[in-house]
Amino acid sequence: MLRALLGKSALFVFLLVVLLGQALAQDWIRTGTNRGAPVRLAVPDFKAATTEPQTAPLNTTFNQTLWNDLDNSGIFEMVAKSFYPLQNPGSPNEVKLDAWGNPPPNASMLAFGNLGVTNGKLAVQGWLFDAKNTASPQVLGKQYQEAATNDNARLIAHRFADEIIFRLGGGIPGIAESRIFYISSRNGHKEVWVMDYDGAGQQQLTHLNSIALSPRISPDNSRVAFSGLSNDSWQILMYSMDLGRLVSFQRFPGGNYSPAWSSDGTKLAFSSSMRSGDPEIFTVDATGANPKRLTSFKGSDVSPVWNPKTNGQIAWVSGRNGLPQIFLMDADGSNVQQITSEGYAVSPSWSPNGLLLTFAWRRHYGPGAPGGQDIYIMNIATHEFVQLTHDAGVNDFPSWSPDGRHIVFQSTRTGSEQIWTMLADGTHQQQLTRDGKNSMPNWSVK
């Protein structure tokens, strides 16, 4: 009978957990490939638990943030709110699962809860229920309490969204609490700014009143390294997130640009003309000590990035053959290989799993050449590549999100340089910044 069923249910998730006597006194899952649709997730607005005047606006913020986080994750198909039953559940005993699990909502998962302000404290209870599993529906139950501010409402929504994504995404680290560092000139000078991953909470960090470029946040989120024009020379500068000010860092002769942290935070790679007057790739300790030169070819070598999985390889941009191309070498400078061999390729960023590079590429360079500068990803091992943006301004400076599923980049498609995000397959493109000119985004590692 089992075999007959198997035969009939080809390509259908068939699950059977059998207790086969002593041979199987542990749990078994029997299942098969299913290239099905993403999870249908219903997220009714959280219920107001108290009547305090603060509750309603915070609840609105919370609901919007939670919805956007889950929608942005790219692993859910969000069930439109117009399909929902009229009553929003606020706690498990108010849930009528069959109303959610069957059409019209036909959700397979349901996230719901309540939010209330009492005595200046914001308390949120949230649940995630499996709408198709009436016997034991609860997947997740969480409770949060913070001071009642708008930022905290967003923070709690981010955390709850991350929990849901972590559970249902199979261990995908949530990015809802991650941040994006970038350069903005909206106040007259190019300075380092930071914002939440969804574009909220934009705030200025540095006040150099000269020029700051290519900010890179350290893996522990404590320091931002960037290149800045300081006393008429380009130096690697260091901004402490803990202290909220610039901290000193080793100064080198010549011009020093495009710092990059190794994923363990112990080393920096950057481009410097300290020895030859020609920009070459150097590595130094996180303190700035022990500079080590890795490249020595004529032509600029800039924009190094470490392989975050191993810290054993560095990708960078070299102009040794004329137009800039992406190259790869071991972290000691050996084993150099060229990754791109045509056009104009710049701004590499390495995916967190170490398998892919994303970079900006103008595949046909020159006056009248077809195509624009677009974001590509390339498999390091096979050199297969995929174009992610098409026919939409000049795109540059892609940077991977910590979950390896999103890319933030800069685009001129609206007429000025602005920061955008997308899923790593090129879908779900969203504009994050609108004021002034914003460029060179860098996604925090966590």
Place this chain on the structure above:
Amino acid sequence: MLQTGIFEERDKWGREIMLSAGLHTLLAIVAIIMGIFGGPHGENWGGSTSGEAVQANLVSAVPLPAPQQPTQNIVATENKGLTQSVPQQAEEQPDAVPIPDKQVKKRPDRTPITQNIKPPQPVTPPKDNVVPYGEGGPISGPYGTFTTTHTKGGFNFQGAGDFGSRFAWYVQTVNRKVSDNWYTVEVNPSAQGHRVYLIFDILKDGSPANVQIEQSSGIPALDQSAVNALKRIDTFGPLPPGYSGNKVSVEFWFDYQK
């Protein structure tokens, strides 16, 4: 002359054969009777139902051996739970009234002999990193598992086998993750309609382990693509917090359809 000799020999065998046939018949009858009224029936051999008799609850009654050595890495768990074994208490013999008949056949007490044979044991002072007996919580760590001839797993199996119904969402997650990481471009289109079965474990932290091909599809590229899919996965996400076991075994099949 020769013929007569042979004839006589045959005549001699006749009786033996009869006797032998009789005995065999008797044996066969006994075997049939035993088959009907006696031992286990065919479909129950190792089958799905008779296993009840030797299933986990019987095994879980086996007392776990007390740890021989005090655990070294006690600091690794914040739980002050791993302890030395319970100090042995002198067993008190109940004051039983001896039965007069049996007392004559009383076995000689062997304990003094064994005590004499054993050399005096050196007294080892307790290690400083050991939590004294009685100050710990419930035991945790490796003693939560045991191994018998057929079983390996945690000992808390109330309702073993309900993982799929309790945590259907986890199973779906596993399914999605494997399917997403299975690159069918690695497979030659001629493999269409074939299926490979893999088995693997998911450990408590969600990482896959012990990936094996249970039943090959007969097409090496398909088998390899399935194994590659598992290699690409670092984690499925930790096992559900409500689940008490230490791992889940998964049988996963890959159907290649164009």
